[in-house]
Every structure is written in C-alpha cells, then in structure tokens.
Amino acid sequence: MDIERAGGRGANQLRPIDCSRDVLSRAHGSASCSHGETRVLAAVFGPKAGTKKNENPEKACIEVIWKAKTGLIGKIEKEFEMILKRTLQNICLLTVHPNTTTSIVVQVVHDDGSLLPCAIHATCAALVDAGIPLKSLAVSLCCCLNESGQILLDPSKLEEQKMKAFVCLVFPSSVHSITPEESTPATTKSTEQEIITSLTHGIMAVDDYFHCVDQGRAAITLLSNILKKKMRSQSADNSSKAA
C-alpha cells in the first residue's frame, strides 16, 4: 500500500538536495544547504587560539551557535547546539589543532521539516570549505513512522506533525564514497554503518526503530554520493575559474 505524499513523492523518496559552498565572503568557510523547502546557512570561523572554560585544552574545541529563523534563543536551539557540537566532535580530527576553538554559526533560513539533517549537511560543507580536517562527512536523515508502522523518509514539517513518531539519524558517510571510485568497487558493503547520533520523538515499538535504522542505512550511500558530488563539482568550478 502506497501512501499519498505532497508533491507526489514515494515513501522512500527524498526531496531535492542542493548544497553550495563559499557563499559568504568574510567567513573562513561557509555553505548553504537545502532539502526541498528547508534551507540552512552555516559559517565557520577559526580555528582561533585558546579553548573555552571547562574544555580539554589538549583537543580542539568546537562551539556551535544556532540561530533560529525568528525569535529568541530558547531550549530547542540549545538542544540543537548540543547535538550538533557532539556530532561534529565525532567527525572532526580534534587532535590536529589542540587548544583552539572553531566557531560554527548556523542560521535557519526556512524550516520545512528535517531541519537537523539539513543543518548537519550545511555545517559539514562549511567545514570542508574552511579546510578543517575531518575523518569523514556526516550524513543524516529523518524518518517518520505512521500509525500502521510505515516509514516515510525525509518528512516535511506537516508530515512530522501528523505522524506518530519520528527518528533522526546521523551516520558517517559510507567508506566507498570517500575513497576514489577506481580503487574500490561499489560492492564493499561488508561493514554496517554505525550510528553517530540518534534522536527520536514519539512512542514506537523497538522493532520499528530498527526498521528505521535499516531504511536510513540503505539511503545513506546514495545521500553521501550526492553530497560528495555537489562538493566536488563546485571545487572543479573554482579551479577552472582560478585557471
């Protein structure tokens, strides 16, 4: 049974993703990312000398500032800041620049569901643009569960509100999208992707959660390839411009 979705999307179909780097001139690295109508702008400043209080000076410190579209900073923004900071701690090589702070400013331009995945992709692209060393990209996905346990990927705001539960997952980008395609054939699917971040809302059966994780894992390879391609095509543009 197929479910009716706005825009004639299928249950497993993602909205169009766009990602462009180097959109701000003063920031050390910046990127803008959109998933359908959801759009986020990210800027990276740093690494600056010194860490904040109560942080380990032997490692690089990451500071995230989340700006909502409108209104004051509240608990929701603080939670996003914490999740984003801890997710980035996973993918950044923190020992390369010890005793420094890298500030990341995330500005929500429009929220139409799946905000956190969009922000994570924008931040990753901004970090790449700033030349901050990363272990891998973080690739993220939201899924929704409806009453009958059917899973919808990349929900819009309206779908998020209507559904029984939703799950937001972040994975490191799959290995064969990092290594050049020539060296590894696309069959290296032996290792399962482990989870960096998981966030859920609403009641669901434990099995349904694992179904969501499996669905997410299946979509990640495709998603990380899209993101890689977006970033690569732009660096090709830049080098041709420079030439």
Next chain:
Amino acid sequence: MAAASGTNDLSSEMELDAFRRLFPLSFHERHLLESIRPDGRPLGRARDTSLSLGAVASANGSALAKIGCTTMLAAIKLEVMTPTVEAPDEGCIAIDFHMPPICSPLIRPGRPAEVAPVISKQLSDTILSSGTIDLKELCLVSGKAAWMAYLDIYCLDADGALFDAALLSAVAAFSHLQIPVVSLNDDGRIVLVSEENGGSMKEKEPVNKEKIKLKMNSQPFSLTCILHKNYILADPISEEESIMETYLTVVLDTNYQLVSLNKPGGPGLASTSSIQDCIALAQKRVKELQQILSEAISDMEVD
C-alpha cells in the same frame, strides 16, 4: 602500544590515587578488563535507587529521587488557567529543570549550566510524547478553565545520569500529585475549597467532588549507558561520564515501547548490537524502577 605499556609499568610504581588522576582512562580500562567498575559495580548494574514522595509540603505533588549520589527534587504546583482555543478541553504542563551551583563544582553562580536547558527540553519531550498523562484530565470546565501544572525539578547533587534521575523524580511527582477540590463561584470563577470552609461552600457545587489523583497510563523510565569500545556501562557516575564521553539514553514505558532513544553524538559510534544490548538493560531497569515507585506509593498510603 609503547605508551600503553609505559603507563602500565608506571601503575605498579605509582600510588593508586595518583594513577587514577594522571591516567584516568587507563585506570578505568584496567577495571573494565576485569568486568568491574571503580565503585565495585558490575558493568550492567545501576546504582541503588531510592524515592520518597511528598518531600515538599507546600506543593500539590512532589518527590525526591536518589540514584546513587545523584539527587533530584521535583515539585508540581497547580494553577487555574484559561485553555487555548485549539485545545479547549486540555490542561497544560510546563516543565523546567534547574541546576543551581550547589549541585556540582563545574557550575558557577550567575552562569547557567549548559546542559540544564537541554535536559529540560528532553524531559518535556519525553513526558509529553509518552502520553503518560492525559491532558484532558487536567480540564475543569471545557473552554473556560483548566489546570496548568508547573513541574520544577531541582538538581541537588549532579553525579551522573542526570536525565534518568530527573525523569524518575518527575514521574514520581506526578503519581503523588493530588488535584485539589475547587468550585465555580457566582462570577464564573474557580475558587479553591479549603477543608475548613467546606461547609459554608456547600450550596455551590464543587467542580470535582474530592481530591483526585491523576491516572497515569504507562510511565516512562530511562537508563543512560556509556559506550566505550565494546563495553557498555549502565548508569554512569560523573567521573565516568567525563572520561568516556559517548553515552546513550533509552527511555521505555512500562509496556516496553520505545519512548526515546537519544544518542547525541560523542566520539564513539553505536552499532545495532550495542543499541540492542542497551535496550535489554533498560528493560531490566524499567522493572526495577516500577517496583521502587510502587513501593514508594504504598509507603505513602500507609502513612
């Protein structure tokens, strides 16, 4: 490897306390190799938990929860409000989590703790989405008056697993909550019926006949686990949390449905099998906590 064996050699020469402070990670890892933790617990066991209801006399419902040294005081105050137009027959719950400087040396007066608003948000998400409280029960007169429940949780001692203790105290406070008797006066306002003047108010019909307790559907309980290499440490203390930074919080309700599974990043990754192990530990913990809560309620009723 040379560095690791270097610290091992040092450990035989050094005093235990010095080794613990200088090489906290290898100190803990050597314990984990023996499947024990520095405080003598096996890896999967939570600390001793106690619960006492009615700790704050002036509140409508309150509870003091202790998991090991972590102490949380939760109190609920009820106020009458006008319900919103969208939900005319529902009350409202406002949840706030406070971390005063008394709770930890890391928190300085005047500067609010970074984790406090995050835990506060997670608590209200968990409690409201678990559906344990039917907001319709907080309604007095549809469209006119409903209860606003202010739940405030104070952390008195922050020694790890803050969310678990806070959620336990919140659930306990709700199960202790008694909705007072009120009546509608001539102006259409809600007034409290106190026990002394109950006789004089007889002519006005009370909205609710007697003090009632909220029905709670299936309460949520949580367990935080640290993931470090292949080890899973249930219910960490703050020292463990600061050394091994990857943690995962599982919230299950009494029907073992998943209410929330929260792993906010951190240096480590979670595989499906380790998540399954954490859920299994959480299921055991839900049974324990349910037992502790029902004992606390029956103790209260004897008094």
